[in-house]
Amino acid sequence: MVDVDSLVDVKNGMQAKRIFWDEDIYKLELEKIFGRCWLFLTHDSIIPNVGDYAVTFMGEDEVLVVRQRDGSVKAFLNYCTHRGARVVNAEAGNARGFTCTYHGWAFGLDGSLESVPFEKEVYGNVLKKDTLGMKEVRVESYKGFWYGNFDHNAPHLADYLGDYRWFLDIWMEGTGGAELIGPPARSILKCNWKTPTENFIGDAYHVGWTHAASLKAMGGPLGVLAGNKHLPPEGAGVQITSRHGHGVGILFNAGPALMSGEEGAMAAKWYAENQPKVAKRLSEAQAKYYGGHFNASIFPNNSYLWGTNTFKVWHPRGPHQIEVFTWTIVEKNMPQELKDAVRRSMLRTFGTAGMLESDDSDNMESMTNLNRGPHIVTGVLNSQMGLGNEHEDAESGNIIGPSAIGETSYRGFYRAYREYLKAKDWDEIRANNGKWKDELLNR
């Protein structure tokens, strides 16, 4: 039995290093986190037409996501209910139905078992076809972003995102919506799935140091941080954590991030022109953040950067490995020329040959793999920066750390992590709705 309380100390901002290594902790995570949190599947822009599908993962389970005839979306475990072979071997496409490669059982777009070769002759009346459809997974979307959940007692996606939507809406809604470009790039990293998630959720601290060389070479608003020459000034940004562990760090007015020259100017112009529109569509308070650089994760394993425009899922593959899915993300209404520039910038920074991506993965792998040492693995991780500085954010309802650099969202992520691992079911988690802030705010 895993002693969950021994893994996370919320008040003192510490975690046991074992969370990046132990097999039994990982098994518990698959059950209690990947088994009942909302997990990113795909976006409307990837499966726009009836019969369009994409294959992805929820935790370690392979999932087929399909656009239905009525325009809705369904998802199924990608295995055949006969002997368990994979049903769809392509990664994406358009189909009228899906036929298993093993014996040819054929499923409809809605997952139902439509036909079985020689059914009458070989099965007679034995087969209950209506009970043998592909196993369906619950799905919901927020602003075109589809997520799946294995737990029917989980709250609706919108409630799971909760007050954090206030920050999502800034870019998911602010200028008329966001979309993902192209198929995902895929890469394998030898790290625990939480190492990149925590980095994206709240680590502005490493930017000037880990990425010193890249920042120096690239220029752009983030370039000034290169080599820790400058700390972002007082009031340069904030960090946020929310009810279900989602978090974001924002560096004000750094939107064009690592785009410089003509491209940087084009991005800066776009943000400046659209800020008033965001104020009108959403609120002045939200518009204040628009045009900033966002580093963020949606609990548990879906991260994004707004400004460097990458959108990622860190699929776990055992405690010591992940498969990364990476997309470029853009605002729908950006002119094509800007979308292209944003995409090139994303590839250069956080793509599979990205300059910053390669910096990060080295840290994430060593943070994981050193734990094979029995003396190293018993150590603790420290996330105490800004401890005691947080307060409730009256505007958004979340917890806010009022500085650009701090570890508020780390602490919030691991608070939620412990809550999920401990709770028997969603009812137990719901019971904490009124008091989740207490421990973080030390009250």
Next chain:
Amino acid sequence: MEELNPVAHEIYIEVQQVLFKETRMLREERWREWLETMVEKDIVYRAIVSQLRFRKDNRYTGEKDVPSLDENWAGLDRRVAQMESGMQWTTDPAERVRHFITNLEVFQGKTPNEYVIYSNCQTVRNRRVYEEMTYCYGRNDIWRRGADGKLRLARRDVDVDERFVSGKNHNFPM
């Protein structure tokens, strides 16, 4: 694909020597020299992975190409500047990258001073103590002969075979 004309033997050998020299230069971390002497200012340098699709699926409208690299000269310049900064700790201690280039075919390009070059490449990259990574890909290059008689890279399309990046990333000269 239109029929391309193979070049004369001397040119074939010349191209081969230039490609070998290029990989040696990159292996020796002479990044700036490579960019300044072997790369055209209008360079397009791309590496593309392909999404897995069913052969008969022609109805899906989504893109199939998954770019890993899509650089122009300015982008390559930034990558070189990163290495020149003296701060790039991921290649300190240094990585070792060795290219193997084979199945070389050289054709006359659209103009008399352009050549179209196909090759198969295998690259072995070593870093840290335990990381040895192998990458297999094809390259379709266009090299252009300048007024000084030297060949320079004008376009490179790297066709990556692996669907997922098994060796961490494609952040090495491909």
